[in-house]
Amino acid sequence: MPVSAPDANPFRYGDLALDDAFTDRADELRELKSDILSGQNVVIFAPRRYGKSSLVWKATQELIAADQVLVAQVDLMATPSKEKLAEKLARSIYEDIATPVFRVRERAVAVFRGLRIAPRITLDPDDGSLSFGFEASSRREDIDATLERLLELPAQLAAGRKRVALVFDEFQEILAIDPGLTPLMRSIFQSQAEVAHVYLGSKRSMMERIFSDANEPFWRSAKRTELGLIDPPLFAPFIAGRFRVTGRAIDAEALAAVLVITQGHPYGTQELCYYLWQEVAAGGTAGLDDLDRAVTRVLRSENAHFSRIWEKSASGHRLVLQALAAAPLRQITEEKRRELNLGGDATVRKALRALSDDELVLRDAGGYRIAEPFLAEWIRRQQS
Numbered sequence: 293m294p295v296s297a298p299d300a301n302p303f304r305y306g307d308l309a310l311d312d313a314f315t316d317r318a319d320e321l322r323e324l325k326s327d328i329l330s331g332q333n334v335v336i337f338a339p340r341r342y343g344k345s346s347l348v349w350k351a352t353q354e355l356i357a358a359d360q361v362l363v364a365q366v367d368l369m370a371t372p373s374k375e376k377l378a379e380k381l382a383r384s385i386y387e388d389i390a391t392p393v394f395r396v397r398e399r400a401v402a403v404f405r406g407l408r409i410a411p412r413i414t415l416d417p418d419d420g421s422l423s424f425g426f427e428a429s430s431r432r433e434d435i436d437a438t439l440e441r442l443l444e445l446p447a448q449l450a451a452g453r454k455r456v457a458l459v460f461d462e463f464q465e466i467l468a469i470d471p472g473l474t475p476l477m478r479s480i481f482q483s484q485a486e487v488a489h490v491y492l493g494s495k496r497s498m499m500e501r502i503f504s505d506a507n508e509p510f511w512r513s514a515k516r517t518e519l520g521l522i523d524p525p526l527f528a529p530f531i532a533g534r535f536r537v538t539g540r541a542i543d544a545e546a547l548a549a550v551l552v553i554t555q556g557h558p559y560g561t562q563e564l565c566y567y568l569w570q571e572v573a574a575g576g577t578a579g580l581d582d583l584d585r586a587v588t589r590v591l592r593s594e595n596a597h598f599s600r601i602w603e604k605s606a607s608g609h610r611l612v613l614q615a616l617a618a619a620p621l622r623q624i625t626e627e628k629r630r631e632l633n634l635g636g637d638a639t640v641r642k643a644l645r646a647l648s649d650d651e652l653v654l655r656d657a658g659g660y661r662i663a664e665p666f667l668a669e670w671i672r673r674q675q676s
């Protein structure tokens with residue numbers, strides 16, 4: 293069913309924001325596409341659910357559609373071993389690089405013949421796709437040699453034909469697979485000047501460690517970009533438009549209030565609008581009362597998640613979270629600490645560091661604040 297059908301909710305959260313679920317990011321898209329076309333390595337930092345994966349997906353899809361670049365993408369989430377990494381790499385190289393280059397299946401498959409560990413290749417009879425399996429019992433040197441070759445393949449296959457980009461989502465997981473992988477990858481990648489390597493990840497502290505620590509192989513190996521919230525004035529027409537194409541409307545006050553609550557958080561805005569849309573019948577207009585009910589429903593649906601966060605938090609951390617739920621903390625002055633009953637300066641800073649590492653708190657121009665959308669509201673309602 294097309295998303296613009298009148299009774300299908302036009303807001304989406306959780307999966308990648310594709311096609312007409314994707315809004316704005318015009319500057320970021322332009323910049324990323326230009327970086328990829330220049331073979332510039334890029335690392336994208338952003339808090340969870342800001343739309344990193346969607347942005348990179350959109351940029352690479354547009355470049356592929358314009359026939360400008362070939363892109364191999366690997367998501368390192370749920371990739372517990374080197375063998376699994378080799379499988380994902382092989383599959384993407386086969387589908388996204390070897391197939392468009394050679395067009396003939398036999399030739400595309402032949403690319404994998406020279407690997408130290410020969411993959412087990414199976415055909416999915418339903419959709420004709422191939423999958424690759426690498427034996428887990430192999431020796432360490434063999435799997436390393438196989439990975440090395442796989443990481444070299446995209447550039448070699450495309451050489452003289454097309455530009456290539458290699459995208460690693462959830463890149464921080466590389467450390468969990470094997471800490472020896474980063475030096476191996478870096479040594480291969482640094483000789484691929486024409487390949488754009490794009491890294492994104494959702495655990496900031498680990499991504500920082502990989503890219504900002506002078507002792508790490510990836511130190512200063514990629515251009516750093518920060519993805520921010522979506523500017524509310526740019527988000528607003530998208531929201532209004534999505535109501536409109538489904539035969540509904542949102543009044544100006546409710547629209548402004550949505551964006552005050554979410555501040556343009558991509559996931560949070562789509563989530564809240566999803567519930568708000570449900571409050572309105574076909575032909576109706578969403579107003580502030582509907583928004584109140586929608587917020588309550590969002591909080592109810594997130595209740596288990598927030599309760600778990602709360603129960604896991606130490607009591608000192610809870611105090612800090614409560615303070616931040618009331619208002620962002622611009623400066624940690626003695627007066628503020630006393631007023632909020634937060635304890636000593638070192639204690640508060642330690643708590644803020646731990647909460648930031650857990651991605652619950654972030655610091656921006658407005659000071660420290662709670663990162664998760666709706667968690668602040670949930671905490672406020674618990675206290676009242």
Ligand SMILES: Nc1ncnc2c1ncn2[C@@H]1O[C@H](COP(=O)(O)OP(=O)(O)OP(=O)(O)O)[C@@H](O)[C@H]1O
Pocket residue numbers: 304305306307308309313314315316317338339340341342343344345346347493494558559560562563
């Ligand atoms: N450009 C966009 N326009 C509209 N909504 C968006 C946009 N980008 C992201 N979203 C919303 O945010 C959600 C999360 O997007 P995405 O998975 O790309 O984020 P992420 O930063 O990769 O998240 P994670 O940290 O979980 O990996 C999407 O499901 C969608 O609801």
Ligand SMILES: [Mg+2]
Pocket residue numbers: 344345346461494
């Ligand atoms: Mg992602």
